[in-house]
Amino acid sequence: MRFPHEIAIDPARCIGCGLCRDDCPASNLSVAGGKAAPLTQACIMCAHCVAVCPTNAVSISGFDEEPRPLDGAEALEPARLLAAIGARRSMRRFAEGPVSDEAIADIVEAGRLTPTGKNAQDVSYIVLRERLDRCEQLAVRLFRRILPLARLVDATSRRTEVDEHFFFKGAPAVIVVVAKDQVNGALAASNMELAAQAHGLGVLYSGFFALAAKLSPALRRELGLARGQKVVTALVVGHPAVTYRRTAPKEPADVRFL
Ligand SMILES: Cc1cc2nc3c(=O)[nH]c(=O)nc-3n(C[C@H](O)[C@H](O)[C@H](O)COP(=O)(O)O)c2cc1C
Structure with a gap:
């Protein structure tokens, strides 16, 4: 990553549920005394901890954007x-x-x-x-x-x-x-x-x-x-100068189920 980032947990919001710890792919969070804390700042900063927290207690500094709440409208058909x-x-x-x-x-x-x-x-x-x-x-x-x-x-x-x-x-x-x-x-x-x-x-x-x-x-x-x-x-x-009227045939997938 090009910019420095730091994980912070707001103790007033953290309910110690452990979801951040359980979901962290870098095993970089612990929960002690009912509060979560990062073990180090040497982390891939994927922000799963931010995304999964039910009380919005986790933040990572150094980004220009605020996390956006997800409400299911993103689902693909x-x-x-x-x-x-x-x-x-x-x-x-x-x-x-x-x-x-x-x-x-x-x-x-x-x-x-x-x-x-x-x-x-x-x-x-x-x-x-x-x-x-x-x-x-x-x-x-x-x-x-x-x-x-x-x-x-x-x-x-x-x-x-x-x-x-x-x-x-x-x-x-x-x-x-x-x-x-x-x-x-x-x-x-x-x-x-x-x-x-x-x-x-x-x-x-x-x-x-x-x-x-x-x-x-x-x-x-x-x-x-x-x-x-x-x-x-x-x-x-x-802008396209051609309109395609039908899909092009493709060969079947070369797929094996083992
Ligand atoms: C990685 C990649 C590089 C490509 N490079 C060229 C290219 O330099 N010139 C070109 O005319 N088409 C290029 N193509 C288009 C392919 O020829 C085209 O994807 C393929 O014939 C299938 O047609 P479609 O994309 O219309 O489904 C490229 C496609 C890919 C995926």
């Missing part, structure tokens, strides 16, 4: 959720028009709310709008250099032309997802795509741009990436 997941498509043709700041904020928020291993919260986001063209040009320049080599070993690339909009397809915005941990970044990206879909936007994950950002020092400089920071993916976002 399984059939609608699966229908939405199944309806999404990669969008490669975009209509004119900007993506609103509100939509961008919601998409980033979906990433921020996504869980991370050990609660590292190590995913960051670069929103490309003004410098979108410059970043795309640098990626195009690289791919045009490496395409002849790729064509020696890969049949698909023999049919590929790297035009000016090869990466971002003329979309007005791109959100580059940066993380040290690929899984954390990928999970965030998936929820971000759902948030974009909820705004009626189309998304393309650009694996090619992630590759370009790995290989091109000039592009890494343009993105302001520090050593060790990986572009996990880039969400190319815009």
Whole structure:
């Protein structure tokens, strides 16, 4: 985590029920004399203790937001959720028009709310709008250099032309997802795509741009990436210029029950 945090328990509110202790994945709470207390501040700060406390006695400092009460309105309806997941498509043709700041904020928020291993919260986001063209040009320049080599070993690339909009397809915005941990970044990206879909936007994950950002020092400089920071993916976002009328068939799940 980037900021310092400390767990505090308000003794006037704590009823010593032990729920925080029992639910803590780091075994970092004890109850003595009818009151709970943290054992250390060396904790992953997942805030289960805050979330589970029936009397709101637990707090963790250093966050900008107050915990929000949960009342069941967040429940997902399984059939609608699966229908939405199944309806999404990669969008490669975009209509004119900007993506609103509100939509961008919601998409980033979906990433921020996504869980991370050990609660590292190590995913960051670069929103490309003004410098979108410059970043795309640098990626195009690289791919045009490496395409002849790729064509020696890969049949698909023999049919590929790297035009000016090869990466971002003329979309007005791109959100580059940066993380040290690929899984954390990928999970965030998936929820971000759902948030974009909820705004009626189309998304393309650009694996090619992630590759370009790995290989091109000039592009890494343009993105302001520090050593060790990986572009996990880039969400190319815009208004869809295509309406898909039915779902696409997918192969059955390769699943085993043991
Ligand atoms: C991690 C990842 C990277 C991708 N990279 C690209 C890309 O660079 N260019 C592209 O045209 N499509 C890219 N795609 C889109 C896939 O080709 C697409 O998801 C797949 O064909 C299934 O189609 P659908 O997304 O419409 O269901 C990527 C998808 C994923 C999940």
